[in-house]
Amino acid sequence: MRKADKISIVVPIFNEEANINLLYKRLMEQIPLLDLDKYEILFVSDGSTDESENIIKSLGAEDNNVKGLFFSRNHGHQFALKAGLDNSSGDVVVSMDADLQHPPELILPLYERWQSGFDIVQTIRKETEGAGPFKILTAKLYYSFLNFFSDVKVLDGAADFRLMDRKAVDVLGDFNESNLFMRGLIPYIGFKTSYIDFVAADRHGGESKYTIRKMFRFAMDGLMGFSIKPLRMATHLGIWMSFTSVLYLIYVIVSKFFLHNTSPGWSSLVSIVSLLGGIQLVCLGIIGEYVGRAFMELKRRPQYIIAERVNL
CATH class of the missing domain: 1.10.287 (Helix Hairpins)
Known part of the structure; x- marks a missing residue:
């Protein structure tokens, strides 16, 4: 069974001042369970305008393993995620959102699945606490529509919460597209992949940053980026x-x-x-x-x- 020396946890954020401290606390409860020599928590601020960046600086002053990248302006969630992957240094890299809908307690099962020989361990959101019928229906329609047109199949509920081996992360670094759709690139690169289901918690604090306009653009990136x-x-x-x-x-x-x-x-x-x-x-x-x-x-x-x- 293989063992990593270092894990990187990449967290894209945009105005998440209400969640960062609690996320850090829960991560620090889980990281020792991995029994690793080194770790890093890399927050990528996508042009945040609240106190998010100051909170990250404070955490970084207390813990050198907390690192930050601050964008000059808002470039989008997918590019924040890509920047975190590009600047990570761990043997394994976990990407997750800061709103605590992605449970840090799942990192250990993700790592154990990687130890068994998988290069990518992808989470599948089976349910979201507090999600209404409209959101559930539109999500299912979106994935059905995307998979009908796209040449790359994206599983219904596939989230940006996943663990990747360093070699998969390095391959993703070669993709310099102007319209990123990571949920499509992950199956496209084709490494040995396993899946873990989870129930997404309700957002802890703040509000969703995905407006209808952003969701439509995200859908178009997935459709146009992987099919003619x-x-x-x-x-x-x-x-x-x-x-x-x-x-x-x-x-x-x-x-x-x-x-x-x-x-x-x-x-x-x-x-x-x-x-x-x-x-x-x-x-x-x-x-x-x-x-x-x-x-x-x-x-x-x-x-x-x-x-x-x-x-x-």
Whole structure:
């Protein structure tokens, strides 16, 4: 059974002043159970505007194993997670959120599963305390929709709470995409993976930072980043509409010259033109989304900008 010398715990945060101290306390209750020589807790502040960064500095002054990366501005949760992985140094790396919905008590089972030979141990959220029917339904629809279009399958409930071997973390470091979707990249890299179910607790303090706009963007990153099926569907739809238009044209010609029927009036014509115009705009939107993402990739801008480091 293998044993790590050091574990890194990466925690992306954005305005989590109500949770950091309690999270640190619970982590420090769990880390000794791993029987490791060294550890680090790496908080990545995604442009926090509350007291989160000051709390991290205070913890870092008391414990040199507490480290911090502070972004110059808000770059997004996925980039904060990526920055933490890039700057971690442990043989195994655990990523988790700061809102205590990811229980620190699960770190030991994750580590034990890694010891048995798995390179990635992925948690699956089976239930969230306090989650309403609407949130549960939209989450299931999202994963179903994503897996229908995507070439990489993401399990329903797969969270950003996972343990990874150093070699998997190093491979992820080679991905410098402008639109990150870590839940898709993890199965994409294809290491030996195990799964552990858990029930997510209700958020301890503060409020969720994922607005509807951010969730929609997150969904688009997952869809566009791992599939060109929307482009193919736009092509197929165009072919089908062209074929339907030809059939309708044949019908109009036959009705006028052979059956001596009057062609449909303006209302039907306007409806057809509007339908075709709407379909064309949707297809152009899909194409434009892919072109825009390709344009952003070509710029080769940094994924994130670090303004300050603590104990690093």
